Amino acid sequence: MRVALGIEYCGTAFHGWQSQAGGGTVQDALESALREIAGVPVGVMCAGRTDAGVHASHQVVHFETSVERPLTAWVRGVNSNLPAGVAVRWAQEVGDEFHARFSARGRRYRYLLLNRPQRPGLWAGRVGWFHGTLELAAMQEACGRLLGEHDFSAFRAAGCQAKSPVKTLSRAEVRQCGNMFVFDFEASAFLHHMVRNLVGTLVYIGKEAQSPGWIDELLQMKDRKLAAPTFSPDGLYFRGPIYEPHWGLPDPDDDFLDGLLK
Template sequence: MRIALAVEYDGSGFRGWQTQPGGGTVQDALQEALQQFAGVPLRVVCAGRTDAGVHAQGQVVHFDSALDRPMFAWVRGINTFLPPAVAVRWAQAVDDDFHARFSAYARRYRYLLINRVHRSGLWHGRVGWHHSPLDLAAMQNGAAQLLGERDFSAFRAAECQASSPVKTMHKADIQRLGELIVFDFEASAFLHHMVRNLVGSLLHVGKGKRPPEWIGELLAAGDRRLAAPTFAAAGLYLAAVRYPSRWRLPAVDETFSLPVAGR
């Protein structure tokens, strides 16, 4: 039987998603919990790997098991053995041809940025930070140029293993909630470090170092060296993974609430 899980985690204390020698990753923690619950080793496949320090609201994974248990038992059982920073939100039996990564048609990432003079102590590791004022309208104008099918080579990490830099951006929104700036990106897929590189370049626009049109120029040039440095991992969240309705997967609540949004 193939089972899909939705998983949320605070990535601050992990070495990223993908299992590594010596452990310390989210995948390691999840597979260890699965083994303790199921009594046999089980390997999970995720919708999208996240780097060290990156969080998730709606990571989706699948695995195969001969163990016949109710779905609520999988959720409660796995959560019993997971560390506090990781939790399963739902479990769903799926057909054998479901694949957490390849069955998805889009992914949504969110970046949370505190924009104030002093950094956040309360939300350390959970938000990015920029100390100087930012021009929201300019950043929104820059982000609008990302929509559609684009070659995102200018925002691609050198170690990216994707077969093509061409992705379709469905959504690129930026809003301010008090001292919190929220970047929302939804695309067919994302390149390695793509969101953090986009945020870094949009902050250059917000600071007035570059005009909004610069984002379009970067896309046209396709040269990573011309764009801004990769921004901090702390504020990045894998918010949701989109699948066709035929899989009948439960929805993940994508709302969020942080007390840093106002004074």
């Protein structure tokens, strides 16, 4: 039997998603909790790996098991064995052809940037921060230049293992909610550090260190060293994969990120 789970987590206390020898990752915590319920080791596959300090409001994973448990056990039971900061939101049996990663036709990220002179206290670890003035219109114009298919080498981490730097960005938007800037990105796939590198570059444009046309130059030059530094992971949220409707999986668009910013 194959089961899919919807997961949310605060990445502040974890060393990223992917399991590692020293432990301390979200995957390690989840697989340990699943083992407590299944009574045997359980390995999971995720829709999109996240780095240390990055959060997720709707990560999706799947796992195989021959152990029969009610779906509620994969939610309440697993949650009772998970550490603070990570929780299962839903569980659903899926067909053997479903794959959390390869069945996704797109992925969504959001970056929350607090813009005020003082660093965050209440939101520490959960938002990025910039102290100076930012011009919304300039960043919005720059976002428009990112849309479509491009070689995003200028926004690719040195250790990125993607086969190609060419990606199609179907959504690149920024809006302002009081002293919070909200950046939304959607694509079929992303390069390593791509969103954080995009946000860093948009902040440079917002503070008027560069013009919106800088985006065109960076895309053409394809040189990571020419773009802005990688921005903090604190404000980055994986908002989940996008699946075809026939999979029938929950898609909680009304998550807390929307509610807090209305």
